[in-house]
Amino acid sequence: MALPKYTEPHYRIWHYVYLTICAAVFFFLIAPLFVIFPLSFNAEEFLVFSDGMKRLDPDAFSLRWYKDMIYGTKNPWGLATKNSFIIAIFATIGSVILGTVAALGLSSRHMPYKGLIMAVLISPMIVPLIISGVAIFFFMAKAGLAATHLGIILAHIILGTPFVVITVTATLSGFDHSVTRAAASLGSNPVNTFMKITLPLILPGVISGGLFAFVTSFDEVVVVLFLAGLENTTIPIQMWTGLREQLSPTILAVATCLIILSTLILVTAELLRRRSERLRGINR
């Protein structure tokens, strides 16, 4: 973004103002996340930077909140973590299978009422979560699935499939259908063709849709708040209760772990996106 030499002074000034604005916005976006790291190592119970921390005194830092998170008495994080992972993994598997199969049908040019069906399928993404929460709760209560893992998993499949449908249909839009016809003409049955030809080619889209579904489930709190009983508590529910009642540094320790997890997911998603673009021949 270097300016040409002939730029007039007031445009030069404007350019630096513009860069400063951008820097401020980037700071606003990313800085709040970094408050959490140091405070989660606070030796004291308060959620402010102690004088010791400001002096970088090593005694002011400790791992005590991480210990509390893992070994603390009566602490809910173990159960919550287990539940969160079980629910998110099954919800992801369900969303990916249902969503990918549906996307295959939707991408066919023979599909009738495509617009209407697509609107219904992605509606859980568009409708405000609180409304989805109320509706899903009514269904699960009637079906006797409230306060069960299965109920929450089904709810998260509802919320996760739109992402899979969208990413996979996007991948399929650049898909060359002659390769499946070639496979068919060589005697492969449709299932075999899908597993050997189509799936490997659309895999990046499927995985990134799956990542979206996983994060949606893992981070979802509105619907779970309606559905979960004591046994089905998840990490977001524990965070929510913790933040409402007393903001303890243990929550910050958990938050730090979650930020690390989201960084890993971000890296995976980015790598997949690039790979997918390379495969689809989009070069920039």
Place this chain on the structure above:
Amino acid sequence: MSSEIKQILTTDGIPLEVSLRKAERRNKIKAFLLVAPLLLFIIITYVFPIGDMLMRSVDDKMVTEMLPKTFKAMEKWDGKELPDEEVFAAFHSDFIKLVDEKREGKLSTQLNYTKNGFKSIIKKLRRKSKSFEEGNYKEQIMAVHKRWANVEYWQAIKRRAPAYTGQKYLKGIDMFKNENGEIVSVPEDRRIHRVLWLRTLEIAFFVTVFCFLMAYPIAHLLATLPMKYSNLLMICVLLPFWTSLLVRTASWMILLQQQGLVNDFFVGIGLVADDNRPEMMFNKTGSYVAMTQILLPFMVLPLYSVMKTISPSLMRAGKSLGGTPFVAFWKVYFPLTIPGIGAGCLLVFILAIGYYITPALVGGASGTLISNQIAFHMKSTLDWSFASAMGLMLLTGVLAIYWVYNKLVGIDNIKLG
């Protein structure tokens, strides 16, 4: 001419046209069968329940369930004179049951919505009803308070009888049907819902505006920088995007508290006195700041993906034709970004209008939105039909926004990610 052309036949001797149509139909069915599992799943677990919400919102079971015998007896009553003994006896037996279950307080709250003045006479009735003798309940109930002998109060109970009513919707906009069947507003000091609707719209609108103002420059920077720099900066947008909503809300709770870093900074630069730190959380400011930061990526991403497709030579052409950079930007670049602006604003506005978690944590009493009220009625008052009614009003609003957007910009113009 056409009749002379021989029909083209396939090898099986079927006309090609028929054979093609058959194949087409088979393909249609095949495609539909692939979509069917998900479609059925969504319809059963999601679309029907939303319909169920509609049923619940107009189906006022609260009072009818509490006074089943009374309403049965009232069917014969014409509603003009005081009802006869049968109704009073039925009401008495319903009421005793409610008192046993300690639910008479709920009844009085519900009836008070219909007509003011029920609270005190129900309390009185509860006290006196313990010493009631069997038989002639009409006399005994009327003796408790003169209002029980007033036909208007019995009419008020009867008004709650119809199974289907729009009164929950009226309540959602602080109106009700009075004794004469006219629709009027509740007294000014009790209009809580209108305030909430307006506040929801206001916060959603300003959050959208703030997001747009902040996202436009950085999306432009990201789209024009060379790849190796922009990829790095993109992380600043994507990391918050992938990070848990609760984590981000927690970080704002730490930053905005009275002893927090933002206040420390203001004190440090001498903007505010140390002993006079402003309250930045548990009010509207908290909702604004946190929601803007959390929703910002949803504005940046669509803007970025549109700006990425705009060739830089267009700006150069504009400038070479004599426009100043500002004119070139305004006349050439800006109009081309409108699909991205539309998509981003729509997305942020709709997300903001239904926001629940962040306002509940940092919004306090003056920063909560309509969603918080819905959750409150779902979990605390258990008035599910009212929660459903408000949810559907919100949903109608959201769908209306989509419709308007579709008319103005066209939904196909949306570009995501």
